[in-house]
Amino acid sequence: MKKIKAALLSYGMSGKVFQAPFLELHPGFELLGSWERSKKLIQADYPHLKSYESIDEILANDEIDLVVVNTPIDTHFEYAKRVLEAGKHAIVEKAFTTTVVEAQELAALAKAKGLKLAVFQNRRWDSDLKTVRQVLSEGTLGEIVEAEFHFDRYNPLLSEKQHKETVNSGSGILKDLGPHLIDQALYLFGFPKSVFADIRTTRNNSLVDDWVDILLFYPDFRVRLKASFFVREPNPAYVIHGKKGSFLKPRGDVQEDDLKLMKKPNLESWGTESLEKQGFLHTESDGKITNGKIPTLQGNYYDFFDGVYNSIINNSLEPVTADDGARVMQIIEAAIESNKEKRVVDL
CATH class of the missing domain: 3.40.50.720 (NAD(P)-binding Rossmann-like Domain)
Structure with missing residues (x-):
């Protein structure tokens, strides 16, 4: 090789x-x-x-x-x-x-x-998102009506990394956690028609944005993206409602936590999350109700x-192209404009 x-x-x-x-x-x-x-x-x-x-x-x-x-x-x-x-x-x-x-x-x-x-x-190779993508691809939810993605934390303290907390062109939650959420939405649903965003600063003494709520408008459905540092009791990371059913998935990917513990990745068991983090599917197909947990796919950033x-x-x-990156930046710029002017911004 x-x-x-x-x-x-x-x-x-x-x-x-x-x-x-x-x-x-x-x-x-x-x-x-x-x-x-x-x-x-x-x-x-x-x-x-x-x-x-x-x-x-x-x-x-x-x-x-x-x-x-x-x-x-x-x-x-x-x-x-x-x-x-x-x-x-x-x-x-x-x-x-x-x-x-x-x-x-x-x-x-x-x-x-x-x-x-x-x-x-x-994050496209998180166990969470891979499972969400599989559920969507199977079509068991029917025509999508709405989806809501969260990347929440409880961390009221300012980061020790100065570049994250000083005002510069790259600081703030919109450009830190926002790109994960936006890329996942575009990866799953494509490019929206318009954007509305609310961007706030909630931590004491914070100089940068640390709370964001972005609404993406598609022709027949809506996708909401939220990130906050004041979520002590987490929401499901992914909530998707279709005309046949719903899928809810907590954030359960273990890769970041394992890597921080200096565990070495592998090609066998890596990225396998615990059973209690499985997503919940409630839908109906051909008169048969499905109502319960479904297995989570294995994640691996190796891919x-x-x-x-x-x-x-x-x-x-490339697995994620420069054009993909540019599209994420289009959403971010539209979100900034929307927040500033308090209006929906067409793309």
Whole structure:
């Protein structure tokens, strides 16, 4: 198997938890190291890897084929552009960029240079969403009437990460948790006709938005997306109502928690959530009522990296494309405009 040699632009939570373990697991990648500005931590976990002193050192290294841009959101455009201009493939963390224009420029640059550019929307490979997608694909709910997705937490304290709490073009819950919810909605239902959004600041001393409610208008149904830091008793993460029935699914994917505990991913049992987190399906087909729990599919972020590998080696489509990232940014910009003008914004 041909090896794709990769480097990270940061070894914070994203690099340590979500990126390095899967690049190390996949036989088609060879992770060479990470740019580390102050704390030199990567060799404590991977003694054979290198801590690079600068992005220039990475870009000048002809060995490196792929660079993961997992720095703060407001740096994504600058760094991803430099990576592509250096002739290297890129994975860019969410939110892809801070504006639609930036996203479109990166997509055009990658296409012009014949490079692969993928957006790290790992939540498509959560056990939760995979199960929701299967239920929708089976058509057991009938014609969809409404759906509501939540990404809620109870965390009234401000983050220790300053870039998340200072006012900049990439801060706030809309560009932190919002891209997960928006990407999942577009992945399942396609692009909506219009958007209405309510964006608030609820934590004491917060300078950035930390509560969001987005309503996506489709021709025959509506999708509501909500995120908050003041949900002590969680709502179901996914609520979908159709003309034949309903499906409710709590957030149950175990991958992030396991990765934070430094558990190593695998290809067998990884991403298997507990039985009590199963979704509840209540529907009717041919006069037969289904009313109970249904098994949850196994999640695995490995599949994202496998998709990136195949896109580079076999010139297939990236698992999450730059155009996908640009569409998410269109919803975010429409949400900001809607909140500011208190109106529905057509897309």
